[in-house]
Amino acid sequence: MAALTGTQKAAMLLLQLGRDRAARVMAQLEVHEIEELTAEILRLERVDQRLADEVLEEFHAVSVVGPGVGGGMGLAQHLLVASLGAEQAAGVMERLQTSLQGQPFEFLQHADARQVVSLLSSEHPQAIALVLAHLKPDHAGAIIAGLDPELQADIAHRIALMERASPDVVQMIAENLQRKASSVLASSELAAVGGVQPLVEIINRADPSTEKVILEGLASRDEELAEEVRSRMFVFADITLLEDRAMQLVLRQVETAQLSVALKGVSDGVRETVMRNLSERARENLVEEIELLGPVRLSLVEDARAAIVQVIRRLEESGQIVIRRDSEDELVA
Incomplete structure (x- = not known):
């Protein structure tokens, strides 16, 4: 931390606030400050998570106790409210406090x-689900693959x-697992967990x-x-992501x-994928039809796309095509 300048720390903090919130904070700064922060953000291609957490911890410490007269939580909240509005400022402070407290199941990461499968085998399914929802998707995917199919x-x-x-x-589940694993790590909370998207990410990283x-x-x-x-x-x-034969x-x-x-408003990549897999006559007919x-109403476009996705999923389930996930290796014939 000693090697980082104040501008570098500010840039790292802004990156962790998210694009929209960071933009609104920067809108309250002087031009020269924005230029300095922008330069640092451009240099920060990859940041070690531990270093990023230390920056958050320092910001939290300064906001709570203050670096001197005039600082503290009150000032931090005042600045955020002035920049983002009361509702969003509250969200930023909640996120910062949650992030600073760490991950409750980090000792399993x-x-x-x-x-981990052995450790969780005697736990209630709801407790196992809670643990997996907190872990990184690839690790959770490997763990769930080791459990009984049912x-x-x-x-x-x-x-x-x-x-x-x-x-x-x-906290109770984390502490119980820590005792069973003979690990020492201060547990904490992560209030928002689970949901469909975390499950999708876990499944995408599990084996077929x-x-x-x-x-x-x-x-x-x-x-x-x-x-x-x-x-x-x-x-x-x-x-x-589909092979030409599958398409x-x-x-x-x-x-x-x-x-x-379905092709109304699509990206050039999607359009090119479709066009190159049609005969010349079919391609001309499609262009004319478009x-x-x-x-076209967006709802109709979405319905058409959903219907085509269903065709793809049926073909995949019947084994006629293979969907290569974006993060997977290429198939070898």
């Missing part, structure tokens, strides 16, 4: 997945429905067989929720009228 679906369902957890409950078991088990419990998870796992823009198979099952609506459409 670098533990071997098999050891338990995987149950835990997936619980993670998806989880929204907020009582800090006292989180685990993904299949979880989705099937989830569907047997809550088909609507399972469908929401599936829809988030592959969106229309992801067709750029051609998909296009053979989609009507030109539906495809023309031009004749004119403006």
Whole structure:
């Protein structure tokens, strides 16, 4: 920390506030201050998480006790309210305080997945779901893959429905696991955990067989929720990840009228993926159809795209195509 300048610390703090909030804070600064901070932000391509946490801790310490006369929590809150408004300022302070308190299950983050599975095996499914929702998605994916198939679906369902957890409950579970693991780490709270998106990220990082078991088990419990998870796992823009042969198979099952609506407002990459997998005549017909459409309601565009995604998922489930996730290795013939 001693090696960092005040401007560097301010830049790191702004990066952790998020783009919108950081922009509003910078709007309150002098031009030369904005220029200095911008220069530092450009230099900060990668920041060690521990160093970033130390900057947050220092900011928190200064905001609570103050560096001297005139500082303290009151001043920090006043500056944030002036920059962001009362509601957003409260959110920033809450986020900072939560971040500074650390992760309650950090002692599991670098533990071997098999050891964590053994540690969690006697815990209630809700407790296991709570723990996995706090861990990094790739680590949580490896852990859930080691659980019994029936338990995987149950835990997936619980993670998806989880929204907020009582800090006292989180602390109690963390302390209990720490004692069992013979680890020493101060536990803390992370109030907002779980939900559909964390579950999607976990499943995306699990192996294909685990993904299949979880989705099937989830569907047997809550088909609507399972469908929401599936829809988030592959969106229309992801067709750029399909191999050409797979894309051609998909296009053979989609009507030109539906495809023309789905392509309204898409990125150049998505449009090029579709066009290069059509015959010259089909491509000309599609371009003509799109031009004749004119403006189309967004809801109709979304419906058309959703219908095509369903075609893709059916083809994947039947084994006719393979969807390569963005982070996965290339397939080898």
